[in-house]
Amino acid sequence: MWKMIIGIILWFGVVPSLAGTLVLSFWKRHDDRLAECIITGYLLMFAICQIIAIPMIFLEIHFSTFCRILAAIYMITSILGFLKGGKWFVGMIWELFRNLTHHAWTVYAAVAAVLVQAYYYVQYMVTNLDDAYYVAVATTAIETDTMYRFSPYTGRAVTGFNLRYCLSPFSMLQAFFSQCLGVHPSTLDHTIMAPVMVIVAYFVYISMGRLLFSEKSMAGEKKESREKMIGLFLVFLSMVHVTSYYCMRNQGSVLLVRIWQGKATLAAVLIPFLFYHCYRMAQKPWEKGNTVILVMAAFACCLVSSMGIVLPMVMMGIFALLFGVFQKNGRYVAKMAAGCVPGILYGILYVALKALKLW
Structure with a gap:
């Protein structure tokens, strides 16, 4: 038990924090705090x-x-x-x-x-049909010491790769954490990684709150007032999320389920x-390192889902129009274009492999 707890603290706390410290230490950005550090580490x-x-995966290297x-x-x-x-x-x-x-009382709330x-993720567990694939892929990788070479449904060897999933191998990262902690992938996903990702999500919202209620936007207000507004912002988001289960596919629902x-x-x-981050880049164009973090985020999106290859490019394209083209800011457009490079590369790879029927 203690070994697992130490492993959780190490792999989900210490390692991402120090990884984020490495990235952010190159630029000495004065308003970066622990939340930004941890988020950057996960990216x-x-x-x-x-x-x-x-x-x-494509070279068929062993999972171990x-x-x-x-x-x-x-x-x-x-x-x-x-x-x-x-x-x-x-x-x-x-x-x-x-x-x-x-701190203000809203922060504690x-x-x-x-x-x-x-x-609630630790105490209760919700499963759906997707678990039959994602959890099974991680389990199959551990049991067979391969990556995507056996069907998670039947256990039989497959002759090719399912490119949609192989180009976004988030399950392999989950299998890696499962091996490091010595727990079953189902336990890792539902009981360990889920609450961690909830906290990381709210770290993102903390960063949003700091940007929305910055010293510039609330000129003349005391630090306590800005802190109180950030706390209220997070409480409001929490209320939205816990009342979002009227649909299984909205953001609040997937966050908590x-x-x-x-x-x-x-x-x-x-x-x-x-x-x-795209809004921050528009509001603080003098900051260094934003393009590097944007590219890291784009690679992270490609890892978690095949939709992460395309949807981030759409978002960055919209921001490029709003804050680049419409405001005649060519540098901002160039930064958004750099953020689209990972998605473009994996998109081309997917199309090429499909067209050549190599996999």
């Missing part, structure tokens, strides 16, 4: 998995080899993050604990609401982050 982890998993390489890269990234920005990261943690009892939503699935992670975490 980097997802992007690394996407980049190395695709060639290894994939796990060892991915673990080594994550550990190296974490160590470099600690060496380069450890002092900054420890300072953020110290500031968090020092001010733990000096928001934290309570988020923790209750995360707790099946966020462990790749397309739900896309809808609840990555698309909201892209919305926030």
Whole structure:
């Protein structure tokens, strides 16, 4: 039990935090906080998995080899993050604990609401037909030491690859975490990864709140007033989410019912982050590193779902029109175009492999 708890803290807390520290330490952006650090870390982890998993799948590399390489890269990234920005990261943690009892009441209400939503994933479990594929793919990879070479429905060897899923191998990342923690993929998805992703989603909304209620937008207001508004913003979002189960396919529903699935992670975490980040790039064009984070987010979207290859490009295209073309800002258009590169590459790869009938 303690071994699993330590593993959860390591792989879902320490590693992404230090990975985000490594990325953000290159630019010293004054308003980046712990939430931005953790989000950036998850983006980097997802992007690394996407980049190395695709060639290894098509080269039919063993799943165990994939796990060892991915673990080594994550550990190296974490160590470099600690060496380069450890002092900054420890300072953020110290500031968090020092001010733990000096926040507006709305902040504590928001934290309570988020923790209750995360707790329900631990206490209860909701399954649907998609589990028959996504969880089974991860289980099959572990049991056969292969990646997408056996049918998760029948267990029989397949003659080709299902490109729709192979180009977005989020299940392989879940199988990797399952191996690291020593738990079944079903336990990982429903009980561990789901509440973690809920908290990460609200980290994105915290970043949104800080941007919407920034010092510039609330000039003359005290820090306590801005903090109170951010807390109210999160409480309002929580109310929207918990009353969203009138449809199975809206953002609030997938956040609180099946966020462990790749397309739900896309809808609840990555698309909201892209919305926030593209708007931030328009509001703070002088910031360094935004294009790198945008490209990482695009790779992360490609990892979680095949829809993540196309939908982010549509969003970035809309932002390019609104804040680039309409405002005659060519630099912003170029940044949005750079963010579309991962989706374009994987889209071309999909079309080429389908046309050539190689898989």
